[in-house]
Amino acid sequence: MNKFLIFVFILLGLNYLNSQKYDFNWIMGERTALIKDSLDGTAILNFNSQNGSPLIQSTKKINTDFWYYGTLISDMEGEFMFHFHGNFLFDYFNYKGVNGYKKICPQEFCAYDPQSCLILPGGMNDTSYSLLTTESKVVGDTFAYVLNLRNNFHQLVNSTNNTGVTIVSTNNLFLSDSIDIGKITACRHANGRDWWIIIGRYNKPEVYTILFDGNKVVRSFIQNIGRIPENQSNGYSCFSPKGNYYCSTSIKESNNLSHGIFELYDFDRCSGQLKNRQFDQLDTTPTIAFGCAFSPDSRFLYLSSSYYLYQYEIIDGKLSNKTVIAEYDGHIGHVFDNNTSSSTFGNLQLAPDGRIYSNPEFLQSRYMHIINKPNKSGAACDFIQHSVRLKSIITTTPSFPNYRLGPIDGSICDSLDIDNIPWCWWRYNQDTSSHLCFEFTDLSAYEVAEWYWDFGDGTQSRDTSPIHCFSKNGNYKVCLIVKNQYGSDTLCRTLNIGTTGIINNERQEIQTEIFPNPARDYLIINIPDYIPENMKIKLFNSQGSEVLDQRIYQGSNIIDTDQLINGIYFVYLRDMNGLLKTYKILIE
Known part of the structure; x- marks a missing residue:
């Protein structure tokens, strides 16, 4: 055929x-x-x-x-x-x-x-x-x-x-x-x-x-x-x-x-x-x-x-x-x-x-x-x-081309006067053993030649993807500047380590999300903007017995619950500053 x-x-x-x-x-x-x-x-x-x-x-x-x-x-x-x-x-x-x-x-x-x-x-x-x-x-x-x-x-x-x-x-x-x-x-x-x-x-x-x-x-x-x-x-x-x-x-x-x-x-x-x-x-x-x-x-x-x-x-x-x-x-x-x-x-x-x-x-x-x-x-x-x-x-995941690919500068086909002006993007991951230490990963595009990191605590780095440890909890404005011969771009993020951000002179509530509910084999807990010092999730059954104690971090956290028997459980989220949130969930 x-x-x-x-x-x-x-x-x-x-x-x-x-x-x-x-x-x-x-x-x-x-x-x-x-x-x-x-x-x-x-x-x-x-x-x-x-x-x-x-x-x-x-x-x-x-x-x-x-x-x-x-x-x-x-x-x-x-x-x-x-x-x-x-x-x-x-x-x-x-x-x-x-x-x-x-x-x-x-x-x-x-x-x-x-x-x-x-x-x-x-x-x-x-x-x-x-x-x-x-x-x-x-x-x-x-x-x-x-x-x-x-x-x-x-x-x-x-x-x-x-x-x-x-x-x-x-x-x-x-x-x-x-x-x-x-x-x-x-x-x-x-x-x-x-x-x-x-x-x-x-x-x-x-x-x-x-x-x-x-x-x-x-x-x-x-x-x-x-x-x-x-x-x-x-x-x-x-x-x-x-x-x-x-x-x-x-x-x-x-x-x-x-x-x-x-x-x-x-x-x-x-x-x-x-x-x-x-x-x-x-x-x-x-x-x-x-x-x-x-x-x-x-x-x-x-x-x-x-x-x-x-x-x-x-x-x-x-x-x-x-x-x-x-x-x-x-x-x-x-x-x-x-x-x-x-x-x-x-x-x-x-x-x-x-x-x-x-x-x-x-x-x-x-x-x-x-x-x-x-x-x-x-x-x-x-x-x-x-x-x-x-x-x-x-059933499937999407397929994408590389949208962030620029011209080949100086080639015979570089005919539209489009320059590889850098675009800045990066991510960070908290060290699981020391909450003040982070791995920063550069994800920038368009032929970056130079990197300038400012960690907001008086220290800088020229590495592509540095590891940095802060001295104490606080709000740090971390910036990366990427450069090449055609220009530069900057991306800054505020890291709220062990404390929430401040808007209009007021401390912001820590945002959390937990799903699905009812759950079966796992829970997902999202902590979008807050970087915990030592946040824990604790689960208690209907008799008041603790059945789970696990550390969680900024971002999406996976909590395995497949070993728990069916029933109602109470969820407590705690950081070093005390109780943050409580939830009631059903495991079925």
């Missing part, structure tokens, strides 16, 4: 440069739980947080399923804008955008596989976005997949009348051919504005290479890259953060076994050419799709099957030092009611906090895995299985 794809772009509206926090909200979810269930809702990882690490959140306002497809985008400041779930486009008011209730897709669904759709910011137009998506068609007696380009979505933000997304025009057929299903990804052109989009021709050693300027297709050509026919089944594709490598994964059937395979290419951001193909075969474990992601410094390539996580080091452009980072530990997690699911590995996605996240692919789950230090070799990358616990059920 031949498979055809049609390519669709859609233009949407907002600002363009500056912050570029387009991927700062990860909205995921499958609304399978009953409405009465405390797990009902849509899961969110919010990276636009005080400490730069994601807050685990949940909402019932976004009443949408993300099954095996879906894409979304936030605005430049990291506020969620809209998402596309395979049929309708919903904005931040949960309105079905598209001029009333008109569908994006002429059929029931456009996108059937992960990476079947993608949202890209416009070119120099500060009020446009583009949606790339696939749809299926029946052509005679052939079931066809088509790749479409839909244009002219505009985002009209009006707090008075809650105006949402409006589509000016849609359904601009760009390409109809026999093309891979899914694996749509993009990389910035060397001019810093346009996008290269790569998608393979089905059952051929060729790929389409499309140059899109944010408003129209500027150029499209086919290049024979010698890829193998098997590399067109389920899988993922990804570019390295620097845009110098492209990887595509798939599954090869051989002797009744499914082999994970991948191909790595050098990528020329100026010409769009792929070259220097490298190939390797992974394990034969039962896997629907193999994930891929690069480390932030583009030095390491990570690949995952359902049961194994691999790391390759890239030395002088060559794949080297293949390492098995982890084997699935067999964890089975609660989903809803009496249903459980395996917490295997799946898609890999580099996040704005510099970590790589993974979820069990095509399985209902409330668990995610993290590579905490992907720039480190081997076990030092600090991979932790099922360390992220979500309130709501997910």
Whole structure:
């Protein structure tokens, strides 16, 4: 059976440069739980947080399923804008955008596989976005997949009348051919504005290479890259953060076994050419799709099957030092009611906090895995299985390109006078053994050459990612200035260590959030803005006996409750200054 794809772009509206926090909200979810269930809702990882690490959140306002497809985008400041779930486009008011209730897709669904759709910011137009998506068609007696380009979505933000997304025009057929299903990804052109989009021709050693300027297709050509026919089944594709490598994964059937395979290419951001193909075969474990992601410094390539996580080091452009980072530990997690699911590995996605996240692919789950230090070799990358616990059920995670990649200065394609003016972003993590000590991690973009840290206590550092210890509790304004030859940027955050912030000469209440309630196997406690000295959560049963005592920190904290018997419990949050909050929860 031949498979055809049609390519669709859609233009949407907002600002363009500056912050570029387009991927700062990860909205995921499958609304399978009953409405009465405390797990009902849509899961969110919010990276636009005080400490730069994601807050685990949940909402019932976004009443949408993300099954095996879906894409979304936030605005430049990291506020969620809209998402596309395979049929309708919903904005931040949960309105079905598209001029009333008109569908994006002429059929029931456009996108059937992960990476079947993608949202890209416009070119120099500060009020446009583009949606790339696939749809299926029946052509005679052939079931066809088509790749479409839909244009002219505009985002009209009006707090008075809650105006949402409006589509000016849609359904601009760009390409109809026999093309891979899914694996749509993009990389910035060397001019810093346009996008290269790569998608393979089905059952051929060729790929389409499309140059899109944010408003129209500027150029499209086919290049024979010698890829193998098997590399067109389920899988993922990804570019390295620097845009110098492209990887595509798939599954090869051989002797009744499914082999994970991948191909790595050098990528020329100026010409769009792929070259220097490298190939390797992974394990034969039962896997629907193999994930891929690069480390932030583009030095390491990570690949995952359902049961194994691999790391390759890239030395002088060559794949080297293949390492098995982890084997699935067999964890089975609660989903809803009496249903459980395996917490295997799946898609890999580099996040704005510099970590790589993974979820069990095509399985209902409330668990995610993290590579905490992907720039480190081997076990030092600090991979932790099922360390992220979500309130709501997910089946897939979103796929994003690197939105924060600038021009190649001085190249022949550096033709638009766009400079790599630095953008500053960083996170911090409190030392678990000394509450006054912190690890600061630079996450800035656009060819940073110099770093100037001021810790607000009279000390400074020129290190990229320093470790600093304060002498006592207090409110410290920590600033990072990043510079290069084109300019500088500054980000300051106030660290409230062992004390709350002051607004209008008044101490602020410590904000806390605890969910789900009722709970089953774990609780999530969010402490958004306060850095505790030694905060504890204590649980007491209905007889007044203490059953849990655990230290918690700023951000999202996971509290395991699967060993507790069902019943009512009383939660006490205490810091060195005494009792802060009390809650009553039900474990069932």
